Amino acid sequence: xxxxxxxxxxxxxxxxxxxxxxxxxxxxxxxxxxxxxxxxxxxxxxxxxxxxxxxxxxxxxxxxxxxxxxxxxxxxxxxxxxxxxxxxxxxxxxxxxxxxxxxxxxxxxxxxxxxx
Amino acid sequence: xxxxxxxxxxxxxxxxxxxxxxxxxxxxxxxxxxxxxxxxxxxxxxxxxxxxxxxxxxxxxxxxxxxxxxxxxxxxxxxxxxxxxxxxxxxxxxxxxxxxxxxxxxxxxxxxxxxx
Numbered sequence: 001x002x003x004x005x006x007x008x009x010x011x012x013x014x015x016x017x018x019x020x021x022x023x024x025x026x027x028x029x030x031x032x033x034x035x036x037x038x039x040x041x042x043x044x045x046x047x048x049x050x051x052x053x054x055x056x057x058x059x060x061x062x063x064x065x066x067x068x069x070x071x072x073x074x075x076x077x078x079x080x081x082x083x084x085x086x087x088x089x090x091x092x093x094x095x096x097x098x099x100x101x102x103x104x105x106x107x108x109x110x111x112x113x114x115x116x
Numbered sequence: 117x118x119x120x121x122x123x124x125x126x127x128x129x130x131x132x133x134x135x136x137x138x139x140x141x142x143x144x145x146x147x148x149x150x151x152x153x154x155x156x157x158x159x160x161x162x163x164x165x166x167x168x169x170x171x172x173x174x175x176x177x178x179x180x181x182x183x184x185x186x187x188x189x190x191x192x193x194x195x196x197x198x199x200x201x202x203x204x205x206x207x208x209x210x211x212x213x214x215x216x217x218x219x220x221x222x223x224x225x226x227x228x229x230x231x232x
Binding site: 019020021022023024026029030032033036037039040041042043044045046048049050052053067101106107109110111113114115116 | 135136137138139140142145146148149150152153155156157158159160161162164165166168169183217222223225226227229230231232
């Protein structure tokens, strides 16, 4: 089994102060914007929600294509964006790749947008 | 004084269940993705953070151009995107337009991304 962990520069916002607590620096804004851009797609949000509700917050790529009604290459592209951005991790087991929610990644973005 | 309130279809996600609590419908995913897209820009995040830390969470457009280092038309474009998406409201008072955080708008998006 191989597990792909996101490379450091793209890991879902380890940086940053919350948006509403003070002027964001240019570099904090760049990092948070990149994370939000990875999330700002209907297909990617649906894929995340399907993975999140799967047993163990992990799903086989073989179960992700049909529910979103997109081609396998398109789904793979979206999964790659979410993995690169640090929201999903990827494990290869036998024939299939499995995608799991990275614990805390969505919550970190959520916390940066909360105003209180 | 005139106040621009966001038009209904673009108001920051009044819809939607949280991403991690069940499979999102296509229409919920579309609405949340549109809100995230409005936020997914470094200049817009910085503008929001400057407005948020201003007195009364409101700022004159005349005070928003210099801190982000962009031209006035570019700043106006970004403010329009944030207003259309329901994150800012706009009031005209005398010569200047003032932008205020729409209470609860960022928190609604934050809540939809939180996993617990």
